[in-house]
Amino acid sequence: MKYYLLSFATICFLVSCGEKTSKEKLVIYSPHGKELLGEFEKLYEKTHPNVDVQWLDMGSQEVFDRVRTESQNAQADIWWGAPATIFMRAEKMGLLEAYKPTWADKVPVSAKSKQDFWYGTFATPQVIAFNSNKLKAETAPKGWQEIVSPAWKGKVVMRNPLASGTLRSIFSAMLALSVTETGNEDRGWQWLRQLNKNTSTYAADPTQMYAKLGGENEAVTLWNMPDIVLQTSKNKYPFGYVFPEKGTIILTDAMAIVKGTKHLALAKDFYEFVNTEENLLLQAEKYYRIPARTDIPSEKLPAWLKAAKYTELAVDWNMVAEKEAEWMKKWDAEIKNKQK
Numbered sequence: 490m491k492y493y494l495l496s497f498a499t500i501c502f503l504v505s506c507g508e509k510t511s512k513e514k515l516v517i518y519s520p521h522g523k524e525l526l527g528e529f530e531k532l533y534e535k536t537h538p539n540v541d542v543q544w545l546d547m548g549s550q551e552v553f554d555r556v557r558t559e560s561q562n563a564q565a566d567i568w569w570g571a572p573a574t575i576f577m578r579a580e581k582m583g584l585l586e587a588y589k590p591t592w593a594d595k596v597p598v599s600a601k602s603k604q605d606f607w608y609g610t611f612a613t614p615q616v617i618a619f620n621s622n623k624l625k626a627e628t629a630p631k632g633w634q635e636i637v638s639p640a641w642k643g644k645v646v647m648r649n650p651l652a653s654g655t656l657r658s659i660f661s662a663m664l665a666l667s668v669t670e671t672g673n674e675d676r677g678w679q680w681l682r683q684l685n686k687n688t689s690t691y692a693a694d695p696t697q698m699y700a701k702l703g704g705e706n707e708a709v710t711l712w713n714m715p716d717i718v719l720q721t722s723k724n725k726y727p728f729g730y731v732f733p734e735k736g737t738i739i740l741t742d743a744m745a746i747v748k749g750t751k752h753l754a755l756a757k758d759f760y761e762f763v764n765t766e767e768n769l770l771l772q773a774e775k776y777y778r779i780p781a782r783t784d785i786p787s788e789k790l791p792a793w794l795k796a797a798k799y800t801e802l803a804v805d806w807n808m809v810a811e812k813e814a815e816w817m818k819k820w821d822a823e824i825k826n827k828q829k
Contacts, residue, residue, distance in 0.1 A: 512541040515755050518552045518747075519544055519569040520654065522695075522716070524723060525776045526569075533762055540755065548694070549575055549654025556584050556747055563749030566756040569610075569763070572658040573600065573741040576607035577810035586746040588757055592764060595784040599806075600741045609781035610764060611715075611742040611772075614732065614799055615659050618717045619709045620702055621729040630709055632734035633663070637683035645687045646707035648698045651821060655713050655740070661809040661816050662738045662802070669805055678824075685824050703727055713740070715777040718793075736802035741781065 515533075519526055523546055530542040547555070549571035556568060556579065568576075568585075579585050585606040593601065593608065600609030617636060619629040630636040636645065650656035660681060667677030689707060692698035695716065701707050703726045720726040744764070746756045762768065766785055772778040774791045787795070 512539050513752060513755060514541045514543060515567070515752055515759060516565045517542065517544040517567045517569050517759075518555060518565045519546060519567075520549045520552065521570045521776075522546060522719070524719065525772065528775075529763055529768075532768075533759060537758075542759075548648075548652040550652050550657060553579060553654070557582065560584055560748065563747050563751070565747045566750040566752050567759055568745045568747055570742055570744065571654045573607065573609060573743045574658055574661070574806055574810040574813060575654050576602070576743045576745055577807075578814070579745070580604070580606040584748050586748045586750060586753070586756075588746050588760065590760055590764065592761075592782055592784075595782045597781070597783065600743075600781050607743045607745040608764075609741040610744045610769075610778075612779045612781055613740045613742045614714045614779075614797070615655070615711060615738040615740065616714045616717065616730040617709060617733055618702065618712050618728055618730045620704075620707070620727055622703075622727040623708050624729070626729060626731050629729070629731055631731060633680070636709060636711070637680055637687060639687075641709060642687045643689045643706075644708040645684070646690045646692060646698055646701040646710050647684075647688050648695060648710075648712070649691045649693055651817060652693075656711065657813055657817055658740050658809065659711055659738055660820060661813045662804045664812070664816055665805045665808045666802065668808065669803075681820060682824055691825070699724075699726055699728075715779075718777040732797075732799040735800075737799040738804060739799075739801045741806075742778075 517526065526544045526546060530544060533542050534540055552568060552571060553575050556565060559565070576585070580602055587605045589605040590608060593605070596609050600612070601607065617630050630641060648656055650660055663680050664674050664677035667674050690701055692701055698710065699720050702710050714730060717728050717730050721728045744760065746753070746760065750756050764782070769780040769782060769785060770789055773780060773794055777793065779794060
């Protein structure tokens with residue numbers, strides 16, 4: 490009797506699997522988190538019942554490494570989310586499929602590939618975030634220099650920069666600004682040394698970083714504004730943030746189709762789907778994302794976005810794209826590992 494029951498269960502499993510695999514699969518690599526990715530999986534499948542959307546949530550640099558490793562046999566169709574500088578590197582390495590979306594002319598020239606290999610979807614401010622149970626905006630670090638002052642030694646928790654496109658871009662932006670403003674990298678390296686001295690923990694993933702930031706020992710970090718606000722509103726973390734004085738680093742968060750996708754038409758359709766005016770407004774309202782498209786009427790934008798006041802730092806992102814890998818290798822060898 491047990492044998493027949495097992496066989497029946499096995500048959501049911503195989504039948505259900507057959508039904509699942511009969512759908513066309515769309516695989517997305519993204520750092521955008523389970524909340525946003527899960528919602529767009531459901532939204533897309535609702536209007537495309539024959540599609541099975543699958544996503545892997547990982548750091549931006551981890552996505553790049555995976556896409557590069559799989560370049561001879563692509564496993565993903567869409568790469569949704571990473572600083573544009575990482576997409577610039579991927580473009581040079583031939584990892585992306587060219588596609589010009591219908592809204593291509595609605596994105597600034599600085600926020601898209603000249604050859605249509607990637608397009609900006611969001612403009613993402615990088616902020617100084619803090620534990621609001623311990624600090625207020627008035628008592629948190631106000632700017633890039635204050636966070637590396639001795640007063641914050643042992644009170645900074647950071648995401649591991651080697652796996653994070655966000656922090657790789659912040660670190661590299663500080664070095665690029667040093668070159669632009671002083672003629673060399675020295676000031677930037679000194680800033681990174683001081684930040685490392687103040688950092689008590691490099692968290693392996695964002696979840697661990699959030700737990701540390703909301704705990705008892707750490708007080709501040711550098712991270713992107715949308716994720717900080719989302720963790721506060723959705724997961725009730727005690728977080729606040731300030732836009733750094735004298736300028737905020739604004740990353741262009743982009744999207745691309747993976748070279749070698751086995752579902753090109755479907756990938757193009759999803760590309761269009763998440764970047765419609767309606768869906769960008771949904772992402773702005775629920776997930777605090779700032780659309781890169783410039784044609785969305787201001788009166789339709791959520792109140793929080795209209796109230797956001799910051800000054801953008803002028804960063805040479807081409808320099809960042811060219812030098813980032815070299816700079817991060819040096820940071821890991823000569824600052825993080827040597828100092829610690």
